[in-house]
Amino acid sequence: MNQLQQPGHDHSSAYLIRRLQELLGPAGVITEASEQEPYLRDWLGKWHGKVSVVVRPANTEETAAVVQLCHATHTPIVTQGGNTGMSGGATPDDSGAQVILSTTRMNRIREVDPVNNTITVDAGVILAHAQEAARQAERYFPLSLGAEGSCTVGGNLATNAGGIAVLRFGNMRELALGLEVVLPDGRIWNGLRGLRKDNTGYDLRDLFIGSEGTLGVITGAVLKLFAQPHARATAWVGAASLQQLVSLLTRVRARCGERLVAFEMMSARSLELVLEHVSDTRAPLESKTAYNALIELSDTEDTGLQAMLEDVLGQALEEELISDAMFTSNQSQTAALWKIREGISQAQVRAGKAIKHDIALPISALPLFVAQAEQALADSGMTTDLINFGHLGDGNLHFNVLLPASTEYEAMKSATAAFNRLIHDLVINFNGSISAEHGVGQLRRDELKHYKSPLEMELMLRIKQAFDPNHIMNPGKLL
Ligand SMILES: Cc1cc2nc3c(=O)[nH]c(=O)nc-3n(C[C@H](O)[C@H](O)[C@H](O)COP(=O)(O)OP(=O)(O)OC[C@H]3O[C@@H](n4cnc5c(N)ncnc54)[C@H](O)[C@@H]3O)c2cc1C
Known part of the structure; x- marks a missing residue:
C-alpha cells in the first residue's frame, strides 16, 4: 500500500493543499480565489466551476507526483492548457472537489531535429511558440487556428484540433508521432518516439489524442515538421x-x-x-x-x-x-x-448568444445538408439567425444559430435542445459527425450518448475503465 493510502491520513483539501505545496513549492499551487478565477471559466463564458486548488507543475516528474497524490486521495483532476476549448472540457464542475492541473509552466521546446523533421515539446508550449521554434530551424509546423497565441500543444492533442490547414496537412492526430503521458495512477508512459512507422501492436498514442483529459495528462509530444512555405x-x-x-x-x-x-x-x-x-x-x-x-x-x-x-x-x-x-x-x-x-x-460572442454546431459531413453532401437544415429550421417556426461558416475543404461546418444577448437562461436552454435535435438528427442522416474539431467536453456529452451506437459507447467506456478505473481524470466530460 502506498504511504498516501494508509488509514488515518487526512484526505481533506487542507491536507491535499499542504502536500501539493510540499511537492511543487509556492509557484506551483494557487489557492487564492481571485488568482484561481481565470482558470474557472471557459473562453466562451459559458461554463464556470469551483476547485479547492489550481496546480501548475513545472515538468513531467512534478505532474506525475501530483497525479499520484490525486490517485491516492481519489481527487478528480481537470487538466487545462490554454483554456481556449469550445466544449467546456477544461472547466471544473461546481462541487469544489476537483483540482485543476494547468500545464502552462511546462513550456520547454525540448528538441528540434531537422533531419528527422520533428520537434519535441512540453505539452504546455503555446502553439504559436511551437510554430516559431520550427520556423527558426527553417521548418514548418502547420497546425494553425484562431487561438494559436494562447492554446497549447497538449490541448491541441487532447482535442485533436483541426484549424485552417487540415485540408493539406491533416489534424493534430496526423501531425503527432509520439507522446509522453502521465497515467491516472501517476506512472509515466514514455511514447516519445519520432517514428513514421511503428506496427508494434495497439496504438496507444492515438487513444490519448482526442481523449480530452479523460485518460491521462499529456506532458510531451513529438510532432512532424515540414518544409517551410516561401x-x-x-x-x-x-x-x-x-x-x-x-x-x-x-x-x-x-x-x-x-x-x-x-x-x-x-x-x-x-x-x-x-x-x-x-x-x-x-x-x-x-x-x-x-x-x-x-x-x-x-x-x-x-x-x-x-x-x-x-x-x-x-x-x-x-x-x-x-x-x-x-x-x-x-x-x-x-x-x-x-x-x-x-x-x-469573437464577433458571435459580441453579437449575442450562439447555439453552436461543429459538424462534419462528406463535402459532396454539404449543399444539400444546408438546404435541408435551413428548410427544417424555417418549418419549425423557430426564430433563426444563422451563422454558417467553416473549413469547407474538410467538410467541417460551424452551423450556428444566434440568439439575442438578452435571451434568458431557460429560453436559451430549451432553444438549444430543440435546435440541437433538429440539426444533429439531420447530420446523422447524412452520415456526418456532431463534433468535427471541438471535441465533446460537457457540451456534447449527452448528445454523444444519444447518437453513438451502444456498441461504440460500450467500447469507449471499457477503454476508460482500463486506463482510469477510479474515474479521476476529467469526470463528467466526454463520457
Ligand atoms: C478563437 C478560437 C478559434 C478556434 N479555432 C479552432 C479551430 O479552427 N479548430 C479547432 O480544432 N479548434 C479551434 N478552437 C478550439 C480549440 O479546441 C482550442 O483552441 C485548442 O485546441 C485547445 O487547446 P487549449 O490548450 O486551450 O486546451 P484547453 O481548452 O485548456 O483544454 C481543452 C481540452 O483538452 C484537455 N487538455 C488540455 N491540455 C491537456 C493535456 N496536456 N493533457 C490532457 N488533456 C488536456 C482539457 O482537459 C480539455 O478537455 C478555437 C478556439 C478559439 C478560442
Whole structure:
C-alpha cells in the first residue's frame, strides 16, 4: 500500500493543499480565489466551476507526483492548457472537489531535429511558440487556428484540433508521432518516439489524442515538421450558392493539388457580423454575395502560384461559377482577409448568444445538408439567425444559430435542445459527425450518448475503465 493510502491520513483539501505545496513549492499551487478565477471559466463564458486548488507543475516528474497524490486521495483532476476549448472540457464542475492541473509552466521546446523533421515539446508550449521554434530551424509546423497565441500543444492533442490547414496537412492526430503521458495512477508512459512507422501492436498514442483529459495528462509530444512555405497566394471570392463553392473547391484542388492549403467558407451573415463587431475590418468585395471563400495556396518556392490561382478563378468567373474575386498583393492585405475569417468566433460572442454546431459531413453532401437544415429550421417556426461558416475543404461546418444577448437562461436552454435535435438528427442522416474539431467536453456529452451506437459507447467506456478505473481524470466530460 502506498504511504498516501494508509488509514488515518487526512484526505481533506487542507491536507491535499499542504502536500501539493510540499511537492511543487509556492509557484506551483494557487489557492487564492481571485488568482484561481481565470482558470474557472471557459473562453466562451459559458461554463464556470469551483476547485479547492489550481496546480501548475513545472515538468513531467512534478505532474506525475501530483497525479499520484490525486490517485491516492481519489481527487478528480481537470487538466487545462490554454483554456481556449469550445466544449467546456477544461472547466471544473461546481462541487469544489476537483483540482485543476494547468500545464502552462511546462513550456520547454525540448528538441528540434531537422533531419528527422520533428520537434519535441512540453505539452504546455503555446502553439504559436511551437510554430516559431520550427520556423527558426527553417521548418514548418502547420497546425494553425484562431487561438494559436494562447492554446497549447497538449490541448491541441487532447482535442485533436483541426484549424485552417487540415485540408493539406491533416489534424493534430496526423501531425503527432509520439507522446509522453502521465497515467491516472501517476506512472509515466514514455511514447516519445519520432517514428513514421511503428506496427508494434495497439496504438496507444492515438487513444490519448482526442481523449480530452479523460485518460491521462499529456506532458510531451513529438510532432512532424515540414518544409517551410516561401510563397503563397491568397484570394477572396464571392459566390451565389454553397454548391458553387463546392464546385470551385473541386476545381481548385484538381488544378493546384497539394498547393491548396486552405479553403474557408463564410455566409454573407457571418461576414456582416464580423464587419459590425470586429474593428478594422472591411468587406473584401464591393458586391454582397450569399457565400464567400478565403482560398490560400502555398509552396516551398514560387512556382507561379499567383498566376495559377488567377487562372483557375478567372475561368470560374468567366463561367459564372463565382460572382467576384479579389487577390491580395501583400502581407497586410492577406492578414486583413484572415482577420475577417478568424474574427467570426469573437464577433458571435459580441453579437449575442450562439447555439453552436461543429459538424462534419462528406463535402459532396454539404449543399444539400444546408438546404435541408435551413428548410427544417424555417418549418419549425423557430426564430433563426444563422451563422454558417467553416473549413469547407474538410467538410467541417460551424452551423450556428444566434440568439439575442438578452435571451434568458431557460429560453436559451430549451432553444438549444430543440435546435440541437433538429440539426444533429439531420447530420446523422447524412452520415456526418456532431463534433468535427471541438471535441465533446460537457457540451456534447449527452448528445454523444444519444447518437453513438451502444456498441461504440460500450467500447469507449471499457477503454476508460482500463486506463482510469477510479474515474479521476476529467469526470463528467466526454463520457
Ligand atoms: C478563437 C478560437 C478559434 C478556434 N479555432 C479552432 C479551430 O479552427 N479548430 C479547432 O480544432 N479548434 C479551434 N478552437 C478550439 C480549440 O479546441 C482550442 O483552441 C485548442 O485546441 C485547445 O487547446 P487549449 O490548450 O486551450 O486546451 P484547453 O481548452 O485548456 O483544454 C481543452 C481540452 O483538452 C484537455 N487538455 C488540455 N491540455 C491537456 C493535456 N496536456 N493533457 C490532457 N488533456 C488536456 C482539457 O482537459 C480539455 O478537455 C478555437 C478556439 C478559439 C478560442
